[in-house]
Amino acid sequence: MADGARRQRLRRSRGRDPLGLRRALADRLLPGLVAAMALLGAVALGGAEGAAELARRWQGGAGSAVLVQFPAETPPARRDAALAALRALPGVVDARAMDRERMAALLRPWLGEVPSLPLPVVIELRLASLPASPAGFAERVAAAVPGGGASVEAHGVWLARLAALARSLQGVAMAALLLVAGIAAAVVAVAVRAGIAARRQAIAILHELGATDSDIAGRFARRVALLAGAGALAGTTLAVPVLAALAGLAAPLVGGEAAVAEGLPWRGLPWTGLALLPAIGAGIGWLTAQIAVRRWLRLLP
Template identity: 40%
Template sequence: MNWRRAAVPFERERSERYLPLVVGLMVFLAALALAVAFALDGAMERWRADLKDTVTVQIPTGGPATASAATGQRVEAALALLRATPGIERATPLPVSEVERLLEPWLGRAQLGLPLPTVIDVVRVAGAPFDRADLAQRLQAAAPGAIVEDHGEWLTRLVKLAAAVQAIAMAVVVLVGAAAAIIVVFATRAGLAVHRNTIEVLHLIGARDDYIAKEFQTHALWLGVRGALYGLGLAALALALLGSGLADLELLPWLTFAPDLRALLALALLPVATALIAMATARVTVVRALRRMP
C-alpha cells in the first residue's frame, strides 16, 4: 500500500517537463534583475560615502612654454585660498601619477605625453554650508582658469539615475513573478483538463476541494522549487562571469556583483518565493475550477 503516491498521476503530464524550465528562465531573469538592483544599491552607498563632502578643483595648464611655472603659481594660489576658506577641512593636490592612473583605463598609456590639469582634492567639513558659486568666483580671481566641480550635483543626478534603474530592476522582478504565476495558471488548467476523469472520481467518492487542491498545489510547489533552483544556479554562474569580467576591465570599479548579506538573502528567498507563488496560484486555480462542479 503506497500512501505517498498522489491520487492525480502528474508524472504523465507534459508540464512535468516544461514547467520547471520555464520557471527556471523566469527565476534566472529575476535573479539578474535583483543582482543589478543590489549592485546599484551598493554603488550608491559607496558614491554617497566617497563623494558627499568632496569637491574637485582643476587648474588647467596655461600654455606650452611657460606652462609649468604659471600653473605652479596658480595651484599655490588656489591651495592658499582653499585652505583659508571656512568650511573646508582639507585641500590636497593629486600627484600627477595618480591623475595618470585615473585616466589610464579611458585613454590608455598613450596619454602620458599630454598636458594634464592639476587636480586638487577638497574635503569639506561634514554638514558645513557650502557656496559653490562664491568659491568658483574667488578661485577665478586667485587662479584664472580654475574649475570647481561639486560632486554633490553630479552625485544627485547619478543617484537619481541609479534609483530609476533600480526601480526598473525591481519592476522586472515583479513582472517576472506575475508571468510565472500566469504560466502556472495555464499549466494547472491544462492539468485539470488532462486529469478531469480522476478529479471527478475523487470528487464523487467524497474528496473535499481542499484534498484535490492539495494534490495540485504540492505538485506545483515541487515543480516551482525545481525550476527556481535551475534558474538560480544559472544566474549564479552568469553573475560570477560578469563579476570577474568587470573586475578584469577595471572600467566600473564602483559596480560590483559580489553580493552582500542582504543580496544573498534576497537571492536565497527567490526560490522560496517562486515555489510559494506557484503553490498559491495552483491552489486558487483548482479551487475555482472545482467550485464549478456540483
C-alpha cells in the same frame, strides 16, 4: 460508516497518485518555464544589487560636491577670505579647507604614498541640493573667490547625479523582478488549468467519493510546488555564472582592481536573494495551484 471508509481509502491512496498528476503535470515543461523565469529574476535581482552598490559608492564620492583649488603658496589670509566668501554663496551648506591627511588619502590610489611635497590648498563645498547647471555653478563659485585664480572642480555634482540614476535603475530592476514573478504565476496557472482539464473526470469522481476541496487542491499544490521549486533551483544555478560574468564587467565602475582584491565578482553577488529564489518559486507554484484548483472546484455541482 461508508463515508468514513471512503475517506480512509482516499488517505491511503495519497502515495499512489490517484489523480494521475505525474502525467497531467509533466516534469519537463513546467520546470523549464519556471527555470527561465528564475534566470530572469536572478538577473533582475543582480541588477538591483549592482545598482545599489553603484549608488553607495558614487554617493560616497559625492559627499563634497565641489572642490575649489588654490596654489600651494596661497597665504592663510587669502584662504580664510575665500572660505568666508564661499560660505556666503546661496546653496552652500558648508565650506572647509581639506587637511593634508585627507588630501593624501585621496591621492594615494593614483600616486601611492604622497611624498612631503607642497600640496595645493583645497576647499570642500557641501551643497544643499544639486545645481541645475554644474558648469554654471562652478563659474559662480570661481567668480565669488576674492582675487580670482581658483580652480573649481564640480565632479561631485555629476557623481551625485549618477548615484540618483543608479537608484532609478535599482527601482527599474525591482519592478522587473516583480513582473517576472507575475509572469511565473501566470505560467503556473496555465499549467494547472491544463492539468485540471486533462484529469477532469478523475477529479470529479474523487470529489463525488468524498474528497474535499482541500484534499484535491493540496495534491495539485504539492506537485506544482515540487516542479516549480526544482525549476527555480535550476534557473538560479544557471544564473550564478552569468551574474559573476556581469559583475566582472562592472568591476571598473565599483572600484577596479580594488574591487577584484575585495573578492568581486563572487563576493558581490546577492547570495541571500539567490538562495531564496527556489523557495519563492515553490511558494508561487503552491499558492497559484491552490487558488486555481479551488476556484475550479467551486464550479462543480
